[in-house]
Amino acid sequence: MTEAVDTSPGGSEADRADAVxxxxxxxxxLGPGSLTWKYFGDSRVTLLGPRPxxxxxxxxxxxxxxxxxxxFFTDPFARVKRSLPGIYGxxxxxxxxxxxxxxxxxxxxIKGEMPGGGRYHAxxxxxxxxxxxxxxxxxxxxxxxxxxxxxxxxxxxxYAESVTWYRRYGVSDRPMPATYADFVAYWDRMVDExxxxxxxxxxxxxxxxxxxxxxxxxxxxxxxxISPIVNPFAAFITTGxxxxxxxxxxxxxxxxxxxxxxxxxxxxxxxxxPIYRKLPxxxxxxxxxxxxxxxxxxxx
Numbered sequence: 001m002t003e004a005v006d007t008s009p010g011g012s013e014a015d016r017a018d019a020v021x022x023x024x025x026x027x028x029x030l031g032p033g034s035l036t037w038k039y040f041g042d043s044r045v046t047l048l049g050p051r052p053x054x055x056x057x058x059x060x061x062x063x064x065x066x067x068x069x070x071x072f073f074t075d076p077f078a079r080v081k082r083s084l085p086g087i088y089g090x091x092x093x094x095x096x097x098x099x100x101x102x103x104x105x106x107x108x109x110i111k112g113e114m115p116g117g118g119r120y121h122a123x124x125x126x127x128x129x130x131x132x133x134x135x136x137x138x139x140x141x142x143x144x145x146x147x148x149x150x151x152x153x154x155x156x157x158x159y160a161e162s163v164t165w166y167r168r169y170g171v172s173d174r175p176m177p178a179t180y181a182d183f184v185a186y187w188d189r190m191v192d193e194x195x196x197x198x199x200x201x202x203x204x205x206x207x208x209x210x211x212x213x214x215x216x217x218x219x220x221x222x223x224x225x226i227s228p229i230v231n232p233f234a235a236f237i238t239t240g241x242x243x244x245x246x247x248x249x250x251x252x253x254x255x256x257x258x259x260x261x262x263x264x265x266x267x268x269x270x271x272x273x274p275i276y277r278k279l280p281x282x283x284x285x286x287x288x289x290x291x292x293x294x295x296x297x298x299x300x
Contacts (some may be wrong), residue, residue: 027161035157061121065110065122086099114229125174143158145269147273156180160180208239208253210229240260
């Protein structure tokens with residue numbers, strides 16, 4: 001395990017003081033038998049849309065970091081292509097060979113000043129943990145909506161596995177909630193009290209009303225034919241996938257009728273699970289998960 005780093009003021013002293021005040025945060029093993037491996041790389045998770053990226057960018061420090069250090073505004077797809085392999089490589093890896101430290105070190109130089117004063121750093125534990133929390137959330141939320149309704153015990157297990165996942169990055173776990181119940185309280189507080197409609201997040205969901213730009217490498221004529229189908233569906237799953245408060249903050253169009261349709265859509269996808277599980281693994285899982293299962297010598 002790599003040594004945890006903390007770039008916040010007085011970080012190491014804060015960690016020691018916090019360790020005295022709170023109980024030990026206990027993780028659970030990650031591996032072929034874990035629920036995180038079972039669900040995180042499932043192709044149906046993509047039906048939650050860009051929820052993690054949007055919610056990440058609604059944290060003021062993260063939104064500002066992306067605004068000033070990322071090519072997101074000129075190439076919206078580049079950040080996803082760069083980030084996801086490392087995140088999946090942190091989860092679907094044998095203990096001791098995680099990509100976590102590489103992901104962490106990529107953020108070392110991402111820092112600057114906030115518009116209203118103060119500074120931000122991508123490795124500030126509170127900032128880094130929020131980015132991680134948005135991915136824990138998609139395992140919980142996407143599974144519950146599109147795969148199966150999770151039991152309380154399963155939710156607690158996924159959260160315990162996420163503790164191990166986060167520690168693989170080697171960043172201070174000072175902000176990490178101790179239990180699943182604490183994580184739910186943390187999540188609700190962040191969504192209700194901390195997140196803002198940052199310029200970066202607004203740009204990230206602009207396609208809901210304007211349509212997606214031409215994807216890199218796609219023939220413009222092909223995109224012209226399929227975009228009238230792709231864009232409304234992308235807008236539907238993106239807007240429906242967000243928390244209600246975040247949807248309002250970003251002024252995304254929604255209605256009670258659309259909400260009912262979204263809930264029906266989720267229920268239909270869940271009902272198809274028995275059929276889905278009979279499909280080839282190459283359809284059911286993304287390439288990062290398949291690599292992890294192959295390295296572990298098991299079939300998903």
